[in-house]
Amino acid sequence: MTTRKPLIFGLYEQANIGDGSGAASLWTHPEDRRLTSVKSYDYWLHLAKLADEINLDLLFFGDVLGIYDTYGQSPDTAISWGVELPAHDPLMIIPALAAATRHLAFGATISTSYDHPFAHARRLSTLDHMTGGRIGWNIVTSYLPSAARNFGRDRMVPHDERYAIAEEFLEVSYKLWEGSWADDAFLGDKTACRFADATRVRPIDHRGTHFACAGPHVSFPSPQRTPLLIQAGWSPRGKIFGARHAEVVFVGDNTAGAVRQGVEDIRTLARAEGRDGGDIKALAGAQIVVGATRAEAEDKLADYQRFYAPEASLAAYSGYSGIDMARYQDDEAIDRSSNHTQSAASKAAVLAGDIRQRYARVDGNSGLTFIGSPTEIANQIAAYVDQSGIDGFLLHQFIAPASFEDFARYVVPALQARGLYRTEAQTGTLRARLRADGADRLPDNHPAARFRWR
Amino acid sequence: MTTRKPLIFGLYEQANIGDGSGAASLWTHPEDRRLTSVKSYDYWLHLAKLADEINLDLLFFGDVLGIYDTYGQSPDTAISWGVELPAHDPLMIIPALAAATRHLAFGATISTSYDHPFAHARRLSTLDHMTGGRIGWNIVTSYLPSAARNFGRDRMVPHDERYAIAEEFLEVSYKLWEGSWADDAFLGDKTACRFADATRVRPIDHRGTHFACAGPHVSFPSPQRTPLLIQAGWSPRGKIFGARHAEVVFVGDNTAGAVRQGVEDIRTLARAEGRDGGDIKALAGAQIVVGATRAEAEDKLADYQRFYAPEASLAAYSGYSGIDMARYQDDEAIDRSSNHTQSAASKAAVLAGDIRQRYARVDGNSGLTFIGSPTEIANQIAAYVDQSGIDGFLLHQFIAPASFEDFARYVVPALQARGLYRTEAQTGTLRARLRADGADRLPDNHPAARFRWR
Numbered sequence: 001m002t003t004r005k006p007l008i009f010g011l012y013e014q015a016n017i018g019d020g021s022g023a024a025s026l027w028t029h030p031e032d033r034r035l036t037s038v039k040s041y042d043y044w045l046h047l048a049k050l051a052d053e054i055n056l057d058l059l060f061f062g063d064v065l066g067i068y069d070t071y072g073q074s075p076d077t078a079i080s081w082g083v084e085l086p087a088h089d090p091l092m093i094i095p096a097l098a099a100a101t102r103h104l105a106f107g108a109t110i111s112t113s114y115d116h117p118f119a120h121a122r123r124l125s126t127l128d129h130m131t132g133g134r135i136g137w138n139i140v141t142s143y144l145p146s147a148a149r150n151f152g153r154d155r156m157v158p159h160d161e162r163y164a165i166a167e168e169f170l171e172v173s174y175k176l177w178e179g180s181w182a183d184d185a186f187l188g189d190k191t192a193c194r195f196a197d198a199t200r201v202r203p204i205d206h207r208g209t210h211f212a213c214a215g216p217h218v219s220f221p222s223p224q225r226t227p228l229l230i231q232a233g234w235s236p237r238g239k240i241f242g243a244r245h246a247e248v249v250f251v252g253d254n255t256a257g258a259v260r261q262g263v264e265d266i267r268t269l270a271r272a273e274g275r276d277g278g279d280i281k282a283l284a285g286a287q288i289v290v291g292a293t294r295a296e297a298e299d300k301l302a303d304y305q306r307f308y309a310p311e312a313s314l315a316a317y318s319g320y321s322g323i324d325m326a327r328y329q330d331d332e333a334i335d336r337s338s339n340h341t342q343s344a345a346s347k348a349a350v351l352a353g354d355i356r357q358r359y360a361r362v363d364g365n366s367g368l369t370f371i372g373s374p375t376e377i378a379n380q381i382a383a384y385v386d387q388s389g390i391d392g393f394l395l396h397q398f399i400a401p402a403s404f405e406d407f408a409r410y411v412v413p414a415l416q417a418r419g420l421y422r423t424e425a426q427t428g429t430l431r432a433r434l435r436a437d438g439a440d441r442l443p444d445n446h447p448a449a450r451f452r453w454r
Numbered sequence: 455m456t457t458r459k460p461l462i463f464g465l466y467e468q469a470n471i472g473d474g475s476g477a478a479s480l481w482t483h484p485e486d487r488r489l490t491s492v493k494s495y496d497y498w499l500h501l502a503k504l505a506d507e508i509n510l511d512l513l514f515f516g517d518v519l520g521i522y523d524t525y526g527q528s529p530d531t532a533i534s535w536g537v538e539l540p541a542h543d544p545l546m547i548i549p550a551l552a553a554a555t556r557h558l559a560f561g562a563t564i565s566t567s568y569d570h571p572f573a574h575a576r577r578l579s580t581l582d583h584m585t586g587g588r589i590g591w592n593i594v595t596s597y598l599p600s601a602a603r604n605f606g607r608d609r610m611v612p613h614d615e616r617y618a619i620a621e622e623f624l625e626v627s628y629k630l631w632e633g634s635w636a637d638d639a640f641l642g643d644k645t646a647c648r649f650a651d652a653t654r655v656r657p658i659d660h661r662g663t664h665f666a667c668a669g670p671h672v673s674f675p676s677p678q679r680t681p682l683l684i685q686a687g688w689s690p691r692g693k694i695f696g697a698r699h700a701e702v703v704f705v706g707d708n709t710a711g712a713v714r715q716g717v718e719d720i721r722t723l724a725r726a727e728g729r730d731g732g733d734i735k736a737l738a739g740a741q742i743v744v745g746a747t748r749a750e751a752e753d754k755l756a757d758y759q760r761f762y763a764p765e766a767s768l769a770a771y772s773g774y775s776g777i778d779m780a781r782y783q784d785d786e787a788i789d790r791s792s793n794h795t796q797s798a799a800s801k802a803a804v805l806a807g808d809i810r811q812r813y814a815r816v817d818g819n820s821g822l823t824f825i826g827s828p829t830e831i832a833n834q835i836a837a838y839v840d841q842s843g844i845d846g847f848l849l850h851q852f853i854a855p856a857s858f859e860d861f862a863r864y865v866v867p868a869l870q871a872r873g874l875y876r877t878e879a880q881t882g883t884l885r886a887r888l889r890a891d892g893a894d895r896l897p898d899n900h901p902a903a904r905f906r907w908r
Contacts, residue, residue, distance in 0.1 A: 015580065017649060028644045035642050038674075041553040041584050065572075067670060075652065075670065082649025087672035089573075092549050092580040099495040099550035114570065118519075118604045119543075126469065126546040130495050150572045152666030188489050190482045193763065195471060195536025198529065212606030216529065218521060218541035220492075309647065 006422040007385065007415075008283060008392025008434070010058035010107065011051060011404055015088035019062075023362050023398055024083045024316045025309035032399045038086050041096050047401050048097035052104040054408045055425050057433070058136065059097065060107035060230075060394060061090035065114065066146030068319030072326035075146070081312035084319065091123065098131040105430040106131070107230055107248075109138040113162055114151040117172035118213045124227050125177065125219035133223030133429030133440060136248065138230040139241075141166050143320065163237050168210045170245060171451070175204040177226045178442070179451040180217035196220060202453070225441055226448050228430045234262065243269030244447055247434065248281045250394060252367050256387035259284060263389060274445050281391040281434055284384075286368040287398060290410045294372040301362065301371060304398050308362035317359060328352035366396065374414035382418060460876040461839065461869075462737060462846025462888070464512035464561065465505060465858055469542035473516075477816050477852055478537045478770045479763035486853045492540050495550050501855050502551035506558040508862045509879050511887070512590065513551065514561035514684075514848060515544035519568065520600030522773030526780035529600070535766035538773065545577065552585040559588040559884040561684055561702075565596040567616055568605040571626035572667045578681050579631065579673035587677030587883030587894060590702065592684040593695075595620050597774065617691050622664045624699060625905070629658040631680045632896070633905040634671035650674060656907070679895055680902050682884045688716065697723030698901055701888065702735045704848060706821045710841035713738060717843060728899050735845040735888055738838075740822040741852060744864045748826040755816065755825060758852050762816035771813060782806035820850065828868035836872060 017034040018024035027034040037043035051059050064084050069075035078085060094106045108127075110120060127135045141162035142148070148156045157165065185200035204215035231246035233239065234253070242249045243266045253259045259282075267277030289304075291297035314325045321336070328334050330353030363369040370380045381393070397403035415421035426433045429440045442448045471488040472478035481488040491497035505513050518538050523529035532539060548560045562581075564574060581589045595616035596602070602610045611619065639654035658669035685700035687693065688707070696703045697720045707713045713736075721731030743758075745751035768779045775790070782788050784807030817823040824834045835847070851857035869875035880887045883894045896902050 025647065027649075028647050030644070035644070039583055040586065041549075045553060065576075065672070067672060075655075077652075079650050079652040079655050079670075080648055085649060085672065086579075086583075086674055087576065088580040088583065089577045092545070092577055092584060095495075095546050095549040096553035096584070099499060100553060114573065116568065116605055119568065122519075122541065123543045123546055125540075126542040129493055129540075129542065130546060130550070132494065146668070149668035150672075151570050190484070190489070193479065193482050194534055195481075195539060196533050198531075198533040201529075201533050214600070214603035216521060216533075218519070218539065218604075220540055 004419040007420050008057045008281060010060045010283060010394045011056060012060050012394045012396045014062040015090050015093055016084050016086055017082040018084060023308055024312040025081055026304060026307055026398055029307040029399050031402050034400050038088060044093055044097055045100050048101050048104055050408055052101040054412050055422050058105050058107050061109055063090055063109040064144060065111060065142060066144040066150050068315055069146050070322060070324050071315035071318035073324060077311060077315040083312050083315045098134060103425045103427060105134040107136040107138050109140055111140050111142040112166040112169035113142040117169050117211055121173045121176040122218055125222050128222035128224050128227055136228035136230050136430055160237055163241055165210050168208045172206050172211050172213050174448040174451045175206055176215060176217040178448050179453055180204055180215050181221050182453045186220035223429045223440055224431050239266050240269055242266055244273050246280060248283060251282045251284050256384055259388040283392045283394045284368060284390050285396060286370060286393045287366045287396045288377060288407055288411060289371045290374055290377055290406050294376060297371045305362045310359045313359045313365055330356060374410040377411050378414040378418050382420060458873040461874050462511045462735060464514045464737060464848040465510060466514050466848045466850050468516040469544050469547055470538050470540055471536040472538060477762055478766040479535055480758060480761055480852055483761040483853050485856050488854050492542060498547055498551055499554050502555050502558055504862055506555040508866050509876050512559050512561050515563055517544055517563040518598060519565060519596060520598040520604050522769055523600050524776060524778050525769035525772035527778060531765060531769040537766050537769045552588060557879045557881060561590040561592050563592040563594055565594050566620040566623035567596040571623050571665055575627045575630040576672055579676050582676035582678050582681055590682035590684050590884055614691055617695055619664050622662045626660050626665050626667050628902040628905045629660055630669060630671040632902050633907055634658055634669050635675050636907045640674035677883045677894055678885050693720050694723055696720055698727050700734060702737060705736045705738050710838055713842040737846045737848045738822060738844050739850060740824060740847045741820045741850045742831060742861055742865060743825045744828055744831055744860050746827060748830060751825045759816045764813045767813045767819055784810060828864040831865050832868040832872050836874060
């Protein structure tokens with residue numbers, strides 16, 4: 001057994017009863033506690049404290065801003081099953097968990113499409129200060145037409161224009177975070193009676209196509225200034241965006257080889273932008289079902305299957321793909337041209353029946369399910385990492401929080417025995433933990449750096 | 455000594471180093487810990503846990519969205535002294551404190567001028583669920599031109615138009631909170647596999663002058679649905695707005711008699727709107743300096759005075775009044791026509807020197823400072839309540855958290871001895887605690903009620 005570097009492990013969550021894992025109906029399982037998670041902080045505090053204990057790298061929150069109403073052209077299935085509902089605001093939960101943990105870092109999904117970057121920058125600067133830099137921002141552009149309508153837009157902004165807006169949203173954010181307060185602006189000097197050096201604070205005076213913002217930023221530089229940047233887009237445009245800005249990308253494709261190719265594409269694009277490809281960490285979504293033996297794990301999965309409703313997952317799939325699965329017969333080819341979450345290759349024609357067959361299984365949505373005894377799972381994980389070249393995983397739970405408790409209890413020791421899971425708490429900022437150079441701030445070759453005060 | 459009903463006590467805070475008390479420079483006092491409060495949750499957790507222990511009614515957060523740059527037409531004084539800086543987002547702090555306390559309720563200042571009501575309604579529904587209804591919203595329209603510029607507006611929206619926008623912002627919020635999900639829509643039934651009854655959830659389809667929002671709301675009804683509504687405007691337009699919507703108003707004027715008259719005005723206006731005047735609770739801002747004897751308290755105030763810088767407080771005054779105090783000689787009359795925070799009567803001509811004289815003292819900004827031994831303070835408070843007819847106080851701290859610790863240790867027992875401070879924890883929603891009928895939801899005669907699903 002060779003000594004390996006610990007992998008990065010994050011836990012995917014969403015402040016709803018279905019967590020967006022694709023098995024949207026598993027909240028009905030008797031052991032599942034998601035129904036309590038939307039009514040109090042208790043579930044979340046339990047989860048975060050356990051994550052802190054096992055030195056998990058990241059507790060990540062996905063988010064949506066509207067109800068999934070593509071399936072059957074109606075929100076009824078989503079409302080009835082609670083698919084991605086309620087869509088509670090993860091930023092009203094993360095501070096509670098940050099204050100209750102010592103080392104755990106958090107990822108927050110925040111859209112660039114419906115907020116003003118000034119309010120956003122202030123929010124994340126506050127969080128970065130309060131958490132000592134334990135915060136990452138998952139940049140999304142929002143794909144739901146229902147979200148657009150909630151914000152008063154009659155039509156969805158086209159995919160590529162959403163990315164143009166996102167670019168400008170980032171520019172304003174970078175100006176506020178990186179360029180408004182010089183490194184030596186903050187003094188905090190009681191004796192000299194000086195909070196800050198006003199000559200080292202400046203407005204940003206941004207006037208662009210989509211946003212205007214005068215500044216100065218209302219917060220002094222936080223530990224990371226710009227929070228760690230995360231991105232999940234796997235479309236061609238999404239990959240370019242991720243290659244330019246992201247420090248962590250979420251990857252997913254049908255095979256480990258396709259994942260390896262996709263990650264290499266992103267790193268090649270990043271180098272073309274003048275960045276270091278190694279500055280981008282790639283995490284794959286995965287689900288784990290662990291038992292004392294493989295048979296026991298398979299029994300667990302069979303038990304989950306009993307509480308699995310394909311209709312709920314098809315409503316979820318319809319929502320995020322934009323394809324109304326309710327209108328296709330099994331033998332019809334579906335039009336995937338609107339599906340922005342997939343790579344170009346996976347937009348090839350496919351029969352509706354194939355999708356339905358996939359979603360007939362509780363683990364059908366996940367590209368990656370590891371199942372078996374703790375040792376078997378550690379072996380599977382090691383093999384997948386070798387094949388795909390990824391840096392770690394973002395775990396989804398079938399049953400919450402039992403799936404994560406199982407991971408903590410059974411899988412972490414098996415991974416640690418192989419050197420694949422860290423054995424000590426990480427301190428410092430989230431960025432410093434992930435970067436080879438241990439820096440708190442973005443490197444000079446990142447596009448944010450050009451807005452700095454020289 | 456007659457038996458009295460306990461008064462309502464709240465603590466005013468702001469996520470900056472000066473708390474907005476008007477004595478903006480007291481963070482330089484050796485005992486003050488505000489400088490630590492902008493870098494971690496520790497200060498806030500200590501404060502909130504103490505507030506929870508003593509059964510305080512409300513931990514309230516003020517907020518601003520720009521730097522105070524009226525004084526000398528420059529942000530330099532505000533930046534140098536840290537006047538209302540940093541302007542951290544209180545909503546990134548309140549969840550941390552809510553999760554760490556059992557009974558304490560929170561008030562959050564949120565402007566209606568720069569956000570979309572859908573994002574806002576989702577945020578507060580999440581908080582109301584997570585806290586079991588321990589949340590209030592202080593509705594403000596934002597008075598800072600610098601805030602307007604941060605959100606890309608070249609000019610400040612005129613005062614009365616800001617209130618028109620606020621009215622529509624509230625209408626959209628009410629539609630989402632009160633009208634989108636029927637009382638029986640949420641099921642949460644694992645056995646029946648039903649999260650909610652889709653026939654009891656409806657869009658709001660709002661298309662107004664300032665906002666559009668389709669809905670449905672993405673959250674099921676929270677304990678209060680609409681969070682407790684707080685309002686602080688003392689201008690003629692502000693009083694009308696408060697009379698229509700508010701359940702708690704903050705009052706302040708030169709004399710107890712003027713406060714009594716102002717509160718009566720608001721309650722008369724409320725009755726004209728069909729509301730019950732008693733449904734509006736009035737709290738006055740106040741500061742307390744307590745010692746074993748009056749002499750000891752006066753020594754404390756004299757000590758605070760040594761760390762008090764009038765310039766910082768004049769910069770604060772200039773910011774919230776819109777009057778640039780730097781441009782007036784002492785013998786010049788100042789133009790207070792732009793001062794929207796005052797009642798019409800107090801807009802009478804005044805010399806700049808009079809303002810400066812007032813702000814020469816550490817307690818100059820507060821309309822109300824109670825000073826003395828614990829018993830003397832309890833007497834002063836009782837007398838003020840008798841004269842003004844208010845329901846309670848919103849306390850500001852000179853030294854944080856020492857002023858609040860003094861209040862907890864010395865003043866609370868003295869008030870309890872007179873029946874003026876509660877002796878038991880309050881449970882249930884914030885609204886239920888304040889209303890005579892103990893209801894969690896707004897009454898039928900509140901303007902929000904007309905958006906309900908009958």
